[in-house]
Amino acid sequence: MAIAIGIEAVTREFGPVRAVDDVTLSIGAGEFFTLLGSSGCGKSTLLKLIGGFDQPTAGRITFDGRDMAGIPANRRPVNTVFQGLGLFPHMSVAKNVGYGLSLRGLSGKALAVKVEDALDLVELSGFGPRDVNLLSGGQRQRVALARALVMEPGILLLDEPLTGLDERLRQQMRDEFARLHKRTGATFILVTHNQDEALSLSDRMAVMHQGRLQQIDRPALFFDQPANAFVARFVGIDIQLKHQGVTGHGDAAYALICGQKVPVRIGGPAAPSQTVVALRPDRLFLQSQDEIPLQEHAGRMMLTMVESRFRGLHHDVTLAFADGQTVVVTQAADRPVPEPGQTVAVTIAAGGAMLIPTADP
């Protein structure tokens, strides 16, 4: 059965370094939760603490309310797919998959049936007698998954499991994770630095930076209301502009950028001096003369064309404010691109500009 996880004020120190810094988080039973962050942000350490491979310096971790302190990894209802997979090279596929169950005392026919079911689940039927060293990358991945899932864990931890696979396989395995999550109903926790993975799989996700959780939300909310400039940049909102002040409130708030009034949505209560204007690239449009006038709530910026770069299906058009801050707008490949030096109007669709704190408050 799926297990709910409580992480309460957990800190893990390595000497002077706080790899996990006062993290509080609760993950619902059966949820697909992703810890997203760049390498060294503490996400793998947090995963190790949940798996029981490491002990927190402070705070507690509970499974369905039960404190897990002092319970070693081999006695937790958790199984892990490791980054290096850790397939046992001296055992066949079936022996690998059956390893955990045989330690639980299962043997003979009962074990063989369970193992074959698990291999069916990851679409490796009949692979039992094969040598794990001779499998392809994707097959090895599946064996590792089967080996963890056959234990029917309440929690499955996935530690950067797709690293080292080519793009097509990553897609495939990603679909596989989603399917297996539905099939097994277990709580899945994925650790990754790849935002695509996080966005497409998770019910909720957390962006982690320097040991702290920056934001915990449904994936869509990271774009609608990024908690701060770091989070916004991490999910691909790269355009972050300095402003000279904010006027108005609520729906009628404007930020002054290089003398131009840009309508913004105010995200939090942060002081204006510690905020930037983040622009969602999907809500910016180059406006040509013959196009309809501004929509309601839409803003408009007059910018100078700098350069355009062909990207296959679109152009990346770079435009600049008078003070040199730049904005990149995508323009469909078959649309005309302005000449450098030309002054161009860029419209911002509703919700396209957000006032967000510069960093973790």
Place this chain on the structure above:
Amino acid sequence: MNRRLPPAFALMALPLLAILVLGFLPLMVVVVWSVWTWDPLTYWIRPDFNLGSYAAILEAGRWMVIVSTLGKALLTALICLLIGWPTAYAVHFLAGRRLSLILLALMTVPFFTSYLIRSFSWRLVLGRTGVVNDLLIHLGLLSAPLDWLLFSNFAVLVGLVASCLPFATFPLLLSMRRVDPVLLVAAEDLGAGFWTRLSTIVVPLTMPGIFAGFLFVFVMVVGSSTEVQMLGGAGASIVSVMINDVMRVANYPLAFAISSVVLLVIFSVVLAGNARFGLARLFGEGQS
């Protein structure tokens, strides 16, 4: 047709020749001479085919010496593995970088002195007035010194283990290095406790090292003589000592017959072990 030899062959020619001349040639001579005829009256060796030397092995308790030598070799090798395996495990998996280097360096200390000195030093430790007896008496655990500590099979075994231990530890360490630590974490994740991890993961994966270590020690003991001469009791013998004695009366065919039997045993052990454990895996990529 390309008549030029591939460069790889040219490169290999000299080492190959060296192995043949230095390694195989003497062995062949040994095997051939072992079936020649020795005349005890003239000490003359005639190139006539004769299995008399092999028959002579069965006389005068010679075969007992061979058996006891193999027994000593087996026992020493097993003891070295029992000590060396946990040592290698500790050095590789438990010690930090610095500590493991220091431990490795310590393991080479026995090589700093000659076998003779090392064996002799055991006399000072195990003798009637040696360190061990003195200590036990001083502590009041004994009233009279133990006699069996020195000039006994026990002393020989201690000396052999001390000499051979590094030869078991290093191949074990080499094989430990080939065990990916994530395997241990994965096994723990799947419910394996410490001892289960050792028996199901580390031991099977270090099998090539265990066998290599066993083999090195086994061969060394079969070829050893110093420890028996310095530490053994009256009448203690070992193959090398026996061969030496036979050579003294110039009975080369008998000496070579004994050598051939020992060679046969060692080759069989190597071949059987290699077929079972795959020595090549210790050094090559093979399976990883």
